Amino acid sequence: MCLAVPGRVTSIWEQDDTPMGQVDFGGVTKEVCLAYVPDLQVGEYTIVHVGFALQRLDEESALETLELFRQMGELDAEFGDHWGRAATESGMPRPAGTDDTAAGETVGRETTR
């Protein structure tokens, strides 16, 4: 349930006959037990929960998913006030925080550094 974050394996060794790895989370590195994904290779991504790799992260799948999101409503991107249109079409009120003046600024703004 729970907090598991993706990281890249940068080295692998054995400790007490157990495969261990150094995993890089965007510059923060941690020793992780790889016993549950024993065939992980250096350079691959894995999802880590409380110091254990639980599963390989399928990079292709991740990129495909993002691409699918990008393609969603691509045509509509040309046509201005999406929130208003969506609200009209669905017969539902405009969602909070998407008034005309805000729409272009708040939702589209860069949030990561």
Next chain:
Amino acid sequence: MVESGQASPPQLLPTPTVPAPDFEGWTCPLPLRDSPQIVMGHGGGGAMTAELIEHLFLPALANERPDRLGDSAVLDLGGARIAFSTDSFVVRPLFFPGGSIGDLAVNGTVNDLAMSGAQPAYLSAGFILEEGTDVAVVAAVADRVGAAAREAGVEVVTGDTKVVDAGHGDGVYVNTAGIGLVPAGVHIGPHRAEVGDAVIVSGDIGVHGVAIMSVREGLEFGTEIRSDCAPLAGLVAAMLAVTPDLHALRDPTRGGLGTALNEIASASGVGVELDEGRIPVPEMVRNACSLLGLDPLYVANEGKLVAFVPPDQAEAVLAAMREHPYGADAAVIGTCVPEHPGMVVARTGFGATRVVDVPIGEQLPRIC
């Protein structure tokens, strides 16, 4: 009459019995009903610390200034306005990436004084040493105290040393107190923020806390993050040179930026509205917090300040900050509003809002 050759045993004074605090008599906000003993949360810098100070220490120390607690006290003494502050340092480990308890001990008090607009001048330093600590370690700490004092432009003029039994001290505890003069026309305090003020942070947040956690037992992780421990009196002087009318300043140490903003919002009776996207969080701090399940808004800083500045001065103050080495990444992150007085609210990247509350006690790593 005492017979010669015989001494009577020394009379011990009876230990005064301190009556247990009468929890029933305490009023708002929230009495300490749930905790007859001190717990770690009381030192976290959040709500529990606030309650301890408000309900236990202030009544006992009763003076005329209970409602004006800023980082330091500004006093009128013989015609001069003197800022006076004290801080204690109990950090573990003693030496960490980018700093040490010695650096914190000097900069912590220097910064508390600077937050009143004072030019820090003199410090005291009290050391509590645990029996069994390596003398070399104590020497290294003292060395750092000296070096930090020189960088900050202050002198340590008096001090004290005590030794406690092994098992009672974490190696070294340090207390520093400091004084400095407050320039005329400068009246900075947590109660002085006004609707319309710009909220400016001097740089990246969350750095010190992450640096400490990275070397703490049970958490250790690799990172290049080094503590941002630094003296800020020079930065504040540069800001005051633009205008003496800075309203509020605070260095967000324990409890982080989130706590500092709440304290000022509360003391001033204004609401604070933040733009989450403008709060400068370095990528590595963000990633370390993601890994441990922490919020950068509540992670300690030791070389940063947050300022509440009149809106017509904000641009000029920001420019002056950015010229200074300790303010190069300064940014406006929000404003004071008349709505939700005492509360801090942030607009998320998705256009929704979330309340930025005061953390309860220590922030702890989580798994969920």
Next chain:
Amino acid sequence: MKYLEEFSDPELARRLLDDIHRTATQPWAMMEVCGGQTHSIIRHGLDQLLPDGIELIHGPGCPVCVTPLEMIDKALEIASRPDVIFCSFGDMLRVPGSDRDLFRVKSAGGDVRVVYSPMDALAIARANPDKQVVFFGIGFETTAPPNAMTVHEAKRLGIENFSLLVSHVRVPPAIEAIMTAPVCRVQAFLAAGHVCTVMGTGEYPELTERYQVPIVVTGFEPLDILEGIRRAVHQLEEGRHELENAYARVVSDDGNPTARRMLDDVFDVVDRSWRGIGMIPQSGWRLSEKYREYDAEHRFAVTGIDTHESTVCRSGEVLQGLLKPHECEAFGTACTPRNPLGATMVSSEGACAAYYLYRRLSTPPQQRTPAEEVSSVG
């Protein structure tokens, strides 16, 4: 962080939300099972951006919230013993037992330590051979394999001063309990993505059939959650009730068989009582016979536990999605994160705490006390 931050892109969020708004023609209520998902939703305000008719009911997937009171009291008892070093995830430290919490035990002199991983607790055991080291093994199916590996290693390496206090719970029986409750408003489930990385998706098709509900395996980042909701809305509008996987980058149908083999070896499935909900059959794990000697309950024979749950707390109803936190009389008054009456107000992703920390602005003013304004301090 790669493969994390891209899934918070506000522009892509807008597109997913557009689709949800276009697709929904009537009100629907769906439950996100996992507490981590609840946290993400409230933290980013995602529910504020959905069409008014789409309701997110917050599920019981908060292992901290549902750990039985009796187990917390046993943990407190064991942690109080002078020869014990009690190790725990940070989440558990403030969970109220009948009369105190682990923080209080620590302040009374107990050696209570927060660790990031159960393996850290094992390392502490190795470093302190004269002490008993106990690890509080809570969590769902995501955390069970790490805990299992740790006790497996303890046995293999002969680290005898280590033991595990087990309180694991399983998701599918909880879903069944919710669907069979007398009052059930849930029409679709967003299944817990990280649980499924371990368990796979095999347990869900049967549930979609039996209860005629769509189940969408969903992740935790904003785009993941919106995509889960989007797929659920499409299914509901189209009258389908299928299993879908919206977290394919880490969830496969088969999950992690290596991890499951370890679970089979180390744990036995048992009935488990969920705090605030009650007994759910076959919903928990305990150590198998093979590992019984490493079971802290066994080793410490804790008896005489007399549990006292707050009579005011309604966390059970919150956990079942029958009550929203701000609808509880005690919310924000007698019950706050500082003075929690129940576990849902303690855990950072318990629904009550999430609402209190992030959402107080939208709760009616009369429910907020002057307590909100905490005084300034030095």
